[in-house]
Amino acid sequence: xxxxxxxxxxxxxxxxxxxxxxxxxxxxxxxxxxxxxxxxxxxxxxxxxxxxxxxxxxxxxxxxxxxxxxxxxxxxxxxxxxxxxxxxxxxxxxxxxxxxxxxxxxxxxxxxxxxxxxxxxxxxxxxxxxxxxxxxxxxxxxxxxxxxxxxxxxxxxxxxxxxxxxxxxxxxxxxxxxxxxxxxxxxxxxxxxxxxxxxxxxxxxxxxxxxxxxxxxxxxxxxxxxxxxxxxxxxxxxxxxxxxxxxxxxxxxxxxxxxxxxxxxxxxxxxxxxxxxxxxxxxxxxxxxxxxxxxxxxxxxxxxxxxxxxxxxxxxxxxxxxxxxxxxxxxx
Amino acid sequence: xxxxxxxxxxxxxxxxxxxxxxxxxxxxxxxxxxxxxxxxxxxxxxxxxxxxxxxxxxxxxxxxxxxxxxxxxxxxxxxxxxxxxxxxxxxxxxxxxxxxxxxxxxxxxxxxxxxxxxxxxxxxxxxxxxxxxxxxxxxxxxxxxxxxxxxxxxxxxxxxxxxxxxxxxxxxxxxxxxxxxxxxxxxxxxxxxxxxxxxxxxxxxxxxxxxxxxxxxxxxxxxxxxxxxxxxxxxxxxxxxxxxxxxxxxxxxxxxxxxxxxxxxxxxxxxxxxxxxxxxxxxxxxxxxxxxxxxxxxxxxxxxxxxxxxxxxxxxxxxxxxxx
Numbered sequence: 001x002x003x004x005x006x007x008x009x010x011x012x013x014x015x016x017x018x019x020x021x022x023x024x025x026x027x028x029x030x031x032x033x034x035x036x037x038x039x040x041x042x043x044x045x046x047x048x049x050x051x052x053x054x055x056x057x058x059x060x061x062x063x064x065x066x067x068x069x070x071x072x073x074x075x076x077x078x079x080x081x082x083x084x085x086x087x088x089x090x091x092x093x094x095x096x097x098x099x100x101x102x103x104x105x106x107x108x109x110x111x112x113x114x115x116x117x118x119x120x121x122x123x124x125x126x127x128x129x130x131x132x133x134x135x136x137x138x139x140x141x142x143x144x145x146x147x148x149x150x151x152x153x154x155x156x157x158x159x160x161x162x163x164x165x166x167x168x169x170x171x172x173x174x175x176x177x178x179x180x181x182x183x184x185x186x187x188x189x190x191x192x193x194x195x196x197x198x199x200x201x202x203x204x205x206x207x208x209x210x211x212x213x214x215x216x217x218x219x220x221x222x223x224x225x226x227x228x229x230x231x232x233x234x235x236x237x238x239x240x241x242x243x244x245x246x247x248x249x250x251x252x253x254x255x256x257x258x259x260x261x262x263x264x265x266x267x268x269x270x271x272x273x274x275x276x277x278x279x280x281x282x283x284x285x286x287x288x289x290x291x292x293x294x295x296x297x298x299x300x301x302x303x304x305x306x307x308x309x310x311x312x313x314x315x316x317x318x319x320x321x322x323x324x325x326x327x328x329x330x331x332x
Numbered sequence: 333x334x335x336x337x338x339x340x341x342x343x344x345x346x347x348x349x350x351x352x353x354x355x356x357x358x359x360x361x362x363x364x365x366x367x368x369x370x371x372x373x374x375x376x377x378x379x380x381x382x383x384x385x386x387x388x389x390x391x392x393x394x395x396x397x398x399x400x401x402x403x404x405x406x407x408x409x410x411x412x413x414x415x416x417x418x419x420x421x422x423x424x425x426x427x428x429x430x431x432x433x434x435x436x437x438x439x440x441x442x443x444x445x446x447x448x449x450x451x452x453x454x455x456x457x458x459x460x461x462x463x464x465x466x467x468x469x470x471x472x473x474x475x476x477x478x479x480x481x482x483x484x485x486x487x488x489x490x491x492x493x494x495x496x497x498x499x500x501x502x503x504x505x506x507x508x509x510x511x512x513x514x515x516x517x518x519x520x521x522x523x524x525x526x527x528x529x530x531x532x533x534x535x536x537x538x539x540x541x542x543x544x545x546x547x548x549x550x551x552x553x554x555x556x557x558x559x560x561x562x563x564x565x566x567x568x569x570x571x572x573x574x575x576x577x578x579x580x581x582x583x584x585x586x587x588x589x590x591x592x593x594x595x596x597x598x599x600x601x602x603x604x605x606x607x608x609x610x611x612x613x614x615x616x617x618x619x620x621x622x623x624x625x626x627x628x629x630x631x632x633x634x635x636x637x638x639x640x641x642x643x644x645x646x647x648x649x650x651x652x653x654x655x656x
Contacts, residue, residue, distance in 0.1 A: 080463060129647040132600050134408060134463040135590070139643035142587055146636025153632075258471050261464070271461050303483060307475025310468035317460055325459075 022324040023275070026268035029319065030280075033266075034287050041290065045297040053293065055176055059168075061289035062178035063240040065282050067256065068263035069189055070119075070233030072281045073226050075264055076193075078206045078273025079126060079133035081227060084234040084260050086144035087118045089253015091235035093148045096157040096248035104164055111235045118144055119231020123224030137227075141257070148250045158247035168243025178240050182282070189278045202226060206273025258309040263288050265316045288312070356597025356605075357645045358613040365616065369623040376626060383505075387497070387573075389618030390507035391416075393611060394566040395585060396592040397518045398559025400610045403593050405534040405555050406600060407455060407462035412563045412589060414473035415447045416582030419567035421477045424486040424493070424577035433492060441564045447473060448560025452553030470586075477579035486577040497572035507569050514562060518607050521558070527551055535604075584635075591642045592617045599649060 042049040067084055074081045091111035098107030118140055125136035170177040193199035201222050204212040213219050242248045267284030269276025291308065369376035395412055402409045419440040426436035447469055454465045499506040522528035530551035563582075571577045596613030598605025617638065624634045 080461075082463070082467075125643060125647060129651060131643070131646045134461075135594070135600065135646055136643060138410075138463075138587070138590070139639045139646070142639030143636045143643075146632055146634070146639060149632030149635060150630070258467070261467060265464070271464055301479070303478040304475050306471035307479075308471075310471030310475070313464065313468040313471075314454070317464060318454070318458060321458055321460060 022320070022327045023268070025323045025327070026280075026320055030266065030268060030283055030287065034283065034290075037287065037290055037294070041294040041297070045294070047297055048294065053297075055179075057286070057289045057293045058179045058182075059176050059244065060293065061285045062176075062182040063237040063244070064259055064263055064289060065182050065285035066185055066240065067234045067237035068260045068267070068281045068285055069185060069278050070230035071260050072264050072267065072269050072276065072278055073189075073193070073202055074133070074230045075269050075271060076202050076206045076273060076276060077223060077226055078209070078271075079223070079227075080271070081119075081122060081137045081230045082134060082257060083118060083122060083137040083140035083144055084230060085256030085258075086141040086148070086253045087115050087231050087234040088238040088241070088256050089250060090118070090144040090148040090151075091115045092238035092242045092248040092252050093152050093157070093250065095235075095239055096160060096242050097151070099160055099164055100157055104161070108239060111238055112232060115231040115233075115235025115238070116228055117231070119228040119234075120224060122231065123227030126227060127220040127223035145250070145253060148253060152250050154250075156247060156249040160242060160246055165243045165246060168240050168245075178244070181240065186278060186282055193278055198222065198225070203274055206275075208274070255305075258306055258313070259288055259292075262309045262312045262316075265313050268316075268320065270320070271317065356595060356609045356613065357648060358592075358595035358597065358609060358616040361595060361641070362612060362616040362619060365619045365623055369619070369626065373623070373626045376623065381622070381626075385615075385618050385622045387505060387507050388622070389614055390511040391566045391570050391573075392585065392588050392592060392618060393511050393614040394514045394562050394569075395559075396589040396596075396610050396614045397514055397607055398562040399586070399589040400593045400596070400598050400605065400607050401518070401522065401531050401555045402462070402559050403535075403590075403598050403600060404531050404605060405552055407552075407556070408466060408590070409448075409451060409556060409559050410463060410466040410586050411447060411451060411469040411473055412466075412559060413582040413584060413586035414470050414477060414580075415444055415560060416563045416567045416570060416585055417577075417579050418447075418473045418477040418480075418582075419444050419564040420571040420577040420581060421480055421486060421579050423568060424489055424571055425480060427490060427493060428486060428488055437568065440567060441561055444560035444562075444564030444567075445557050446560070448557035449553065451560075452556030455556065456549040456552035474580065474583065481577075481579050483579065485579075487575070489571070489575060489577075493568075494572050494575060496568045510565065510569060514565065515607065515611060518558075518562075522607060527554060531555055587642075588617050588621075588638065589614075591638055591645070594642060594649065595645045597649070600646075 038049075047053055067088055071081050071084050091114050094114055095107045095111035098104075098110055101107075122133075122137050122140050125131045125140075126133045129136075167177055167181070172180050193202065201212065201217050201219075204215070204217065205219055205222065209219065238252075241252065263284040264276075264281055265271070265284070266287055267276065267280030267282070269280055288309075291312070292305065295304065295308065366376075375381055395416065399409060399412060422443055423436045423440040426439060427433060451462070451466050451469055454460050455462045496506055496510075501509050522531060530548055534548055534552050534555075567582070570581060574581065592613035593605075593610050594600075594613070595616055596605065596607075596609030596611070598609060620638070620641070621634060624637065629637075
């Protein structure tokens with residue numbers, strides 16, 4: 001399923017009849033990476049290729065995808081949202097605290113509201129104050145981190161009610177609920193990105209901002225919505241995360257930014273905007289969840305995680321950039 | 333001198349009002365903070381406290397000087413914080429294991445330079461966005477530092493290391509000398525050499541970089557290398573002050589450095605700004621943190637407040653720039 005999803009995402013902006021050569025490289029290289037990883041890990045660890053572990057990987061991939069999908073839309077507009085991890089952390093702390101105090105509805109609303117507010121603020125700063133996105137969202141990263149620290153005062157919250165936890169650990173038939181949520185999110189976002197004026201506008205803003213503005217598109221308002229959506233998706237992901245881990249503390253958000261960026265880069269969305277998409281990010285999130293799962297199974301220390309994620313980001317953007325520029329040069 | 337006159341920030345304005353209107357936000361912030369803190373707390377305006385601020389801010393100034401050059405080229409280096417941690421850890425481990433100090437210092441400087449070289453090459457020659465490249469090397473440096481120490485601090489440093497923080501040279505503390513030397517060296521590089529002219533040109537006009545060929549790219553790489561080397565130097569002072577090297581000590585320092593640079597009036601657009609502003613910006617951030625400490629504001633709030641100030645400073649700068 002993920003394979004077809006990856007292909008269609010890359011196909012959409014390139015046209016109906018086939019992939020541009022550089023997009024073809026991205027799709028093929030990710031498929032090779034995915035299969036090579038799966039084969040290597042199943043040879044190295046007897047536990048890898050089991051039903052339980054596969055479900056486990058997908059369960060980890062789901063919140064990662066949900067957060068990275070919002071980030072992907074930002075990246076498609078040639079922007080970046082460095083605050084997604086911190087926003088996830090802040091929302092998780094708000095939700096966990098209020099839910100354990102017996103206000104599940106308020107907790108969920110507060111988490112989503114905080115995420116949306118952070119995102120809309122980012123969008124306003126980028127679109128209207130014209131602050132470069134990496135600096136506005138980097139400031140927001142620290143604001144959200146700081147607020148989470150202030151709110152938690154060093155506490156760790158655990159013991160969420162079982163009814164809430166079902167969105168992280170429950171099943172619908174044989175399929176875990178997070179995976180169902182991921183599937184629903186893919187379908188909705190694919191329709192939004194490829195079948196609505198909003199989605200086409202996002203690609204246009206990233207691909208050619210001047211043309212987008214001249215065509216009369218409300219570029220600034222659309223950017224605010226895009227960043228707002230990114231914050232909202234990050235806080236939605238936070239609910240799935242705390243439902244699975246059954247705990248929240250301030251360090252949660254600090255470990256989320258590198259995986260989110262890595263999933264987008266692995267998914268083949270261009271950091272220069274306009275090219276790529278949601279389905280690629282879904283494949284990226286699954287590959288990443290597999291890598292982290294594999295490191296876990298092989299007993300590799302968590303110290304290495306940040307470095308491995310950094311290398312994955314570098315390697316994927318480096319390969320795409322080098323191959324892309326070579327193909328473009330030779331076809332000219 | 334001619335290249336200086338090209339940059340409005342450095343032009344000597346005779347009218348005081350004109351200067352005030354164009355002055356970076358750091359000048360106002362520093363003035364307001366100093367007056368406010370002198371009134372609000374009896375401890376702020378004392379020799380002991382001001383000396384303390386000056387010593388504490390030295391690490392930040394040195395890192396922010398490198399960051400200024402990177403931002404002048406329309407780049408950013410998020411990896412400087414973890415690189416500082418890594419350099420400190422490497423230096424401390426080598427000294428503790430009995431290797432000579434010069435070798436430890438040299439190795440740390442080479443590591444700082446190597447990270448700069450990698451960052452700069454990927455930005456200048458491959459054309460990747462700086463924030464992605466340096467976020468990736470952020471993760472790599474952090475992993476290396478925690479791996480080397482297994483997440484622990486390196487303690488038991490010989491007394492000679494503490495000289496970097498507590499030592500005196502010609503009657504002044506060593507960190508102040510280091511700050512002064514780093515500032516003077518950066519000033520000369522930026523305003524008296526080809527390196528400096530390229531630094532402004534790369535930020536001022538991306539086309540110029542492409543049209544002038546690969547030479548500009550060499551200088552763009554060197555900007556990142558220079559920032560890495562300065563960060564290694566700052567790590568010695570940091571390690572000496574802590575009397576220990578901790579792998580994550582630098583995380584977040586890149587944030588203060590970016591705040592100092594932006595408050596100091598260096599802009600992400602058009603290669604505007606300079607290091608005098610950064611010095612004031614770093615002082616403003618240092619005084620802000622010191623003041624928040626004196627007033628008993630928790631470290632948690634400080635993080636959020638500095639984040640707000642960065643955004644406000646860039647927002648005001650951006651709105652001013654577009655109106656001008």
